[in-house]
Amino acid sequence: MQNYPEQFSRTHKKFLQNLFPGRESSFDDGTLLACGVDASQRHAKPLALVRPQEIAQVVELLRWAHEERVPVYPRARATNKVGNCVPVRHGVVVSMLDMNEILDIDGRDFVAVTQPGVITADLQKAVEAQGLFYPPDPASMKISTIGGNISTCAGGMRAVKYGVTRDYVLGLEVILPGGEIIRTGGRTQKNVVGLDLTRLMVGSAGTLGLVTEATVKLLPLPETSASVLVGFKDLDGCLCGAEAVFGCGILPTAMELMDQNTIKALEIHSDVPWPAGTGGLLLLKIDGSAESVNTDLRRIEESLQAVAVTFVEKGSGADQERLWELRRVISPAAFNLASDKQGEDVAVPRGKVAKAIKGYHSIGTKLGLTVLCFGHLGDGNIHVSTMYNKSAGEQEKALEAKKKIFQLTLELGGTLSGEHGIGLTKAKYINMQLDKTQQRLMAGIKNAFDPLKIMNPGKVV
Amino acid sequence: MPAPKSCVQCGKCLEVCPLFKATGREELTPRAKFFLESICAGDDQGAGLSERDFKSLASLCLSCGRCEKNCPQHMSGPALVTDLRAKSKGFTQACWDLWLKNPGLLWPMAAVLSKFSPEILPEPFGSARKRMQALFSRSLEPWADLVPQAKFEERKVMLFKGCVGRYARKDWSIKAERLMDGMGLIRGEDADFSCCGSSYGSAGLLERRNNSRAKNIEVWKDAGRPLLVTFCATCLKGLREYSLADFAGDEELYESWQECLTPLSSLLLDAEVKLRENVPEQVAYHKPCHAPDDDTDQKLVGLIAAERMLPVQEGLCCGFGGIMQLGAPELSKEVGDYSLAQHTKCMKSGGQILSGCSACVIQLVSLVKDDYFAAHWLDILK
Ligand SMILES: Cc1cc2nc3c(=O)[nH]c(=O)nc-3n(C[C@H](O)[C@H](O)[C@H](O)COP(=O)(O)OP(=O)(O)OC[C@H]3O[C@@H](n4cnc5c(N)ncnc54)[C@H](O)[C@@H]3O)c2cc1C
Ligand code: SF4
Ligand code: SF4
Numbered sequence: 001m002q003n004y005p006e007q008f009s010r011t012h013k014k015f016l017q018n019l020f021p022g023r024e025s026s027f028d029d030g031t032l033l034a035c036g037v038d039a040s041q042r043h044a045k046p047l048a049l050v051r052p053q054e055i056a057q058v059v060e061l062l063r064w065a066h067e068e069r070v071p072v073y074p075r076a077r078a079t080n081k082v083g084n085c086v087p088v089r090h091g092v093v094v095s096m097l098d099m100n101e102i103l104d105i106d107g108r109d110f111v112a113v114t115q116p117g118v119i120t121a122d123l124q125k126a127v128e129a130q131g132l133f134y135p136p137d138p139a140s141m142k143i144s145t146i147g148g149n150i151s152t153c154a155g156g157m158r159a160v161k162y163g164v165t166r167d168y169v170l171g172l173e174v175i176l177p178g179g180e181i182i183r184t185g186g187r188t189q190k191n192v193v194g195l196d197l198t199r200l201m202v203g204s205a206g207t208l209g210l211v212t213e214a215t216v217k218l219l220p221l222p223e224t225s226a227s228v229l230v231g232f233k234d235l236d237g238c239l240c241g242a243e244a245v246f247g248c249g250i251l252p253t254a255m256e257l258m259d260q261n262t263i264k265a266l267e268i269h270s271d272v273p274w275p276a277g278t279g280g281l282l283l284l285k286i287d288g289s290a291e292s293v294n295t296d297l298r299r300i301e302e303s304l305q306a307v308a309v310t311f312v313e314k315g316s317g318a319d320q321e322r323l324w325e326l327r328r329v330i331s332p333a334a335f336n337l338a339s340d341k342q343g344e345d346v347a348v349p350r351g352k353v354a355k356a357i358k359g360y361h362s363i364g365t366k367l368g369l370t371v372l373c374f375g376h377l378g379d380g381n382i383h384v385s386t387m388y389n390k391s392a393g394e395q396e397k398a399l400e401a402k403k404k405i406f407q408l409t410l411e412l413g414g415t416l417s418g419e420h421g422i423g424l425t426k427a428k429y430i431n432m433q434l435d436k437t438q439q440r441l442m443a444g445i446k447n448a449f450d451p452l453k454i455m456n457p458g459k460v461v
Numbered sequence: 462m463p464a465p466k467s468c469v470q471c472g473k474c475l476e477v478c479p480l481f482k483a484t485g486r487e488e489l490t491p492r493a494k495f496f497l498e499s500i501c502a503g504d505d506q507g508a509g510l511s512e513r514d515f516k517s518l519a520s521l522c523l524s525c526g527r528c529e530k531n532c533p534q535h536m537s538g539p540a541l542v543t544d545l546r547a548k549s550k551g552f553t554q555a556c557w558d559l560w561l562k563n564p565g566l567l568w569p570m571a572a573v574l575s576k577f578s579p580e581i582l583p584e585p586f587g588s589a590r591k592r593m594q595a596l597f598s599r600s601l602e603p604w605a606d607l608v609p610q611a612k613f614e615e616r617k618v619m620l621f622k623g624c625v626g627r628y629a630r631k632d633w634s635i636k637a638e639r640l641m642d643g644m645g646l647i648r649g650e651d652a653d654f655s656c657c658g659s660s661y662g663s664a665g666l667l668e669r670r671n672n673s674r675a676k677n678i679e680v681w682k683d684a685g686r687p688l689l690v691t692f693c694a695t696c697l698k699g700l701r702e703y704s705l706a707d708f709a710g711d712e713e714l715y716e717s718w719q720e721c722l723t724p725l726s727s728l729l730l731d732a733e734v735k736l737r738e739n740v741p742e743q744v745a746y747h748k749p750c751h752a753p754d755d756d757t758d759q760k761l762v763g764l765i766a767a768e769r770m771l772p773v774q775e776g777l778c779c780g781f782g783g784i785m786q787l788g789a790p791e792l793s794k795e796v797g798d799y800s801l802a803q804h805t806k807c808m809k810s811g812g813q814i815l816s817g818c819s820a821c822v823i824q825l826v827s828l829v830k831d832d833y834f835a836a837h838w839l840d841i842l843k
Contacts, residue, residue: 023486029510030518031486033500034493039470043496045509051485078487079472097485143472269533332473332533335466 002453004071004089008047012068016092019060020050024098035093038078038085040425046073046087051095055175055212058094062210063179065092071457072177074206076117076148079140081343082423084152084205088458094210096147102126103213110218111170111187116147116211120154123216133221135162138419139328147211153203155419157254157285157327160378162219166202173213174201177450187215200445205421206456208449225253225287226297227320231278231310235259238280239354241307242377245284248303250296255378256283256327259357261337261387262374266326269333273323278310282377283327285320330374330383337370338387342398346409347381347418356412360384363404367397381418406432427460466534468495477527478538479750479778483799484792491528491538494519498541520545521789523782523796524663525750539663546665601813601834603843604740605765608733609644617649617687618723621677623696624656625819633819633839637692637725640842644728649687652680659699659751674707678718686717692725692839694758694818698751726817726838727757734765737843741813745771745804747825747835749818750778758817762838766815777803779816781824797828805833815841 005012016025026032026049037043052058065072071091078085087093100117105127112127112134120141124134137156138149148154150172155164171185185191185198201208232238238257245252258266258281266272274281286296297314304312315323334341348356357373364371364386375383386401388394406416406429416426416433430439442461449455474491475481481490501515522542529537618641620626626634641648654677661670677700681689691697700722708715744766746759763770780796804814810832816822817838825835 026488028514030493030497030514031488033497033510034488034490037470037496039472041470043500077472077475078470095487097487140472143476329533332469332471335469335534339466 002069002457004069004091004457005047006090012070013048015064016048016050019057019064020052024051024053024057025049032093035075035078035095036087038075038083039081040083040086040423042083042086042424044086044088045090046093047090048092049095050092051098053098055173055181058175058210058212059179059181061092061094062175062177065454066178066452069452069454072206072210072454073456074147074151074210076145076151077119077140077143079144080148080152080205080423081420082417082425084421084423084456084459086424086458088424091454091457096145096210099212100145105130105132105218106187107132107218109187110189110220111215112218113213113215114146115213116145116150118146120144120146120149127218128221131221132218134168134216134218136165136168139331146214146216150202150211150214151205152419152421155376155379155381157256157324157376157378159376159381160255161251161253161287166199168217169198169202169214170217171215172198172201172211174209174211176209177452177454182209185215189217203421203461205423205459205461207446207459207461208455210455222287223289224293224316225285225320226293226314226316227283227285227323228297228300229273229311229313229315229323229326230282230284230304231274231312232280232282233277233308233310234279235354235357236280237308238282241282241304241309244303244307245282245300248299250286250299252284252378253287254283254285255376257281257353257357257374257377257382258283258327258330259361259373261370261372262330262334265333265336265372266330268336269329270326272326273313274311283323285324327374330372334372334385334387337372338389340388340390340395340398342386342388342402343420344384344386344402344405345375345381345417345419346384346405346414347379348409348412348414350378350380352412352414353377353380353382356382356409356414359408359412360405363401363408367401369394369397369401371401376418379418380414403429422460424459430460466536468492468499468532468536469534470496471533473531473533474528474536474538477531477776479523479525479527479776479780479796479800480521480792482776483780483796488518489521489792491532491536494522494538494541495536516545521792523750523778523780523793525778525782527750527776527778543663543665543667546663547667548665601836601840602739603841604737605841606735606737606843607640607729607765608735609640609729610731610733612644612646612728614646614688616647617685618646618690619649619652619681619684619687621654621657621689621691621696621700623691623693623819624660625823626692627654629823630819630837633692633837636839636842637690640725640729641690646688649684652684654680657696657699659695659702662699662702671707674703678703678707681718681721682714686721688721688723690723690725690728692817692837693820694724694749694753694756694816695751695820697722697724697753701753724753724757724817726761727755729761730757730764736765740769741811741834742769743771743808743812744769745808745812745814746773747777747779747800747804747814747816747821748773748775749816749821751818756817758838762815762817765838765841771808771812774803779818779821779824781820793824794828797824801825801828801830801833801835805830808833813841 035049071089073087073093075085097117099115102114104113138154149165153166260279370387372385388398522538524539622634655673658670658673746762777800780793814835815838822837829835
């Protein structure tokens with residue numbers, strides 16, 4: 001393993017303090033520890049925290065870090081769940097949160113240009129005020145940044161119809177190790193010159209360079225939307241319901257599934273609208289013009305008549321947020337079932353979802369653990385949460401479940417992660433999915449960007 | 462509120478914590494507080510964090526309560542801090558203790574104190590009176606009259622003035638009582654209520670808090686359980702937080718207490734409003750962190766200011782933060798300045814920022830720039 005500094009020399013520290021004066025750099029224990037943890041709950045302590053205010057500082061920082069072989073850990077709101085922000089090789093944590101201005105919203109080019117620290121929901125609000133639309137909507141959109149979303153290629157519930165972050169990034173400004181600035185892509189919707197470095201950067205989790213500006217594609221804001229929450233007796237009913245909706249020729253904006261165990265967790269956590277005996281839920285959203293939404297709603301209702309439902313609730317306008325809030329709180333609500341959670345966000349081809357979920361449940365049953373399945377039925381990205389109690393020594397069993405879940409997923413033609421990535425927590429499973437050749441190519445790409453391995457070392461993308 | 466579990470580091474609290482909003486410092490967030498707590502308690506012996514450093518970082522909290530409301534795990538920053546303070550006997554703590562023990566002299570100093578570091582704390586004590594005058598010299602001219610409707614309430618009513626109303630802004634109490642009289646309410650004899658207890662609580666002085674509560678309950682019972690009218694959102698919250706245990710498990714008494722607590726503004730929503738010529742062009746309402754769900758202060762200010770009222774901005778904390786005034790005055794000021802900057806962003810010169818919490822008003826008055834005014838809504842009434 002490469003050697004990185006365990007301590008900073010006085011010169012190192014002075015350099016950082018000069019480049020990041022006053023509050024822009026910190027070295028005290030409390031601050032360093034606090035910026036070394038993320039939503040994976042893993043943690044490590046860096047040697048410094050810096051908070052760049054402008055590009056010139058980032059350039060100078062990466063020039064210096066490259067020269068001194070100092071690890072650089074980009075950090076935004078640290079909501080990623082795989083340890084991508086954890087400074088396992090110490091070094092410098094670079095908080096991008098102060099670079100948080102929206103630089104341009106252009107209704108003629110249909111683009112927005114933004115700094116990375118802008119909260120995604122704030123960007124959405126700002127473009128919506130001008131009749132425009134930035135569709136990617138991770139459940140964490142109010143608490144995560146556009147820079148973080150780009151670096152993890154965050155996906156949300158609207159992915160069924162609109163795709164994920166990668167589908168909206170047209171151009172990036174990136175500072176490379178050594179301090180060079182590159183501008184990939186641009187403001188055009190089409191661009192086929194050269195290899196697609198923009199897409200390469202998206203989802204690279206801070207391992208290739210630091211994103212300092214992004215140009216994202218916008219759409220016209222759909223006039224209206226409506227949501228329907230439908231309850232079924234069990235999972236089979238739920239999947240039949242989903243088939244029926246797709247069968248009537250509608251591509252919903254979002255189609256989320258919640259299984260029986262998820263329902264149980266929500267019932268403990270929140271006031272829920274469905275009747276007892278509901279064993280599966282579908283949450284649908286459609287958008288478009290007022291007329292088309294009305295027609296689609298009617299068609300959905302008609303298509304569901306052939307399926308046995310326990311309840312149906314519709315919402316439109318602001319009222320539908322009530323329904324979606326239930327979906328957003330699943331992650332935390334799951335802790336009502338056990339003190340520890342091992343969450344996977346595997347994805348399988350849409351036609352394999354039923355088989356996958358049944359398989360995951362039976363893995364849980366065999367090991368005596370509760371397995372929750374919920375998430376993006378519409379695009380096959382299922383969140384599988386294995387709930388266990390560490391204090392009761394169930395960790396081993398949980399790890400076994402993880403491996404089996406991954407195996408089954410890959411057998412069904414799926415992928416280990418549809419949203420959160422590999423990072424620290426899943427690094428050792430990467431060989432299950434990527435063969436030697438692919439890994440060699442990827443290592444070559446990493447080497448071309450970051451030969452000295454200073455960008456987010458210790459992580460797997 | 463269900464019992465807290467443990468922090469899962471999801472980061473939802475960063476969305477609401479005013480300390481983080483104003484400073485951008487992650488180490489001040491509830492998420493950081495709980496993380497540092499967990500590693501201090503864990504096997505790795507704090508991983509290089511001394512207990513003192515942990516406490517001084519973790520106790521930087523404005524007790525606004527937003528984190529708890531927003532946290533999927535029901536984690537409460539104020540509960541952590543109260544607990545820490547209850548166990549610590551530091552200097553700041555002692556100052557606060559002294560301060561609260563002498564509310565007559567010291568309460569109005571809250572805002573002024575924020576300009577001093579604890580080391581030179583004794584100085585302002587000497588010139589309390591002078592500074593008090595400075596704090597209230599820029600009071601605004603009343604611009605509205607309220608003609609309240611008669612209320613047919615058979616029960617006696619009493620005004621719970623709170624520390625500020627009792628010692629510093631007696632004019633608020635006088636106005637409040639006049640309004641109560643105007644509604645034809647039967648006012649009980651002035652009684653010797655103690656502090657509502659909330660400041661003691663957040664300072665970790667649990668025994669003193671409990672004594673205050675006991676005293677207030679006693680006074681209220683002796684007066685024949687009158688309606689208790691308040692004009693301070695923090696007092697109201699403090700009084701509402703009394704627990705069944707404070708009533709020795711007497712559920713009937715507890716219910717009756719809860720039911721008696723009445724914000725003054727809730728009695729004035731049907732009053733007739735008459736505006737004077739000096740009515741300001743724009744009015745903002747500063748929503749206190751401790752405002753109840755049904756914020757009748759906001760409704761009343763909206764009613765009086767009507768089209769002059771700017772849209773209410775949620776989520777702004779004045780930064781008063783009780784004990785933080787002593788421990789981290791610059792931080793308290795930074796949060797206050799941030800709030801005022803948001804309030805006055807689209808405000809013309811001469812605009813007024815009104816609130817219904819004594820602590821917010823003290824803080825805002827002391828920080829507001831010369832072009833604007835900050836006041837309690839009682840101040841605009843003749
Ligand atoms: C409650 C909850 C719900 C979630 N729901 C979803 C969901 O629905 N879909 C989904 O995809 N994810 C979800 N996530 C995961 C997480 O929110 C996303 O991964 C998000 O994109 C991370 O954004 P962030 O601002 O927190 O970035 P961080 O977590 O701070 O950073 C993420 C990665 O990006 C790197 N990085 C950050 N900024 C830059 C930059 N400017 N340049 C280079 N690298 C950078 C970091 O080094 C790190 O590797 C959820 C998380 C939580 C806690
Ligand atoms: S305190 Fe609550 S909201 Fe904040 S990170 Fe922890 S669990 Fe999430
Ligand atoms: S009470 Fe308010 S200031 Fe304190 S940690 Fe919670 S949100 Fe932050």
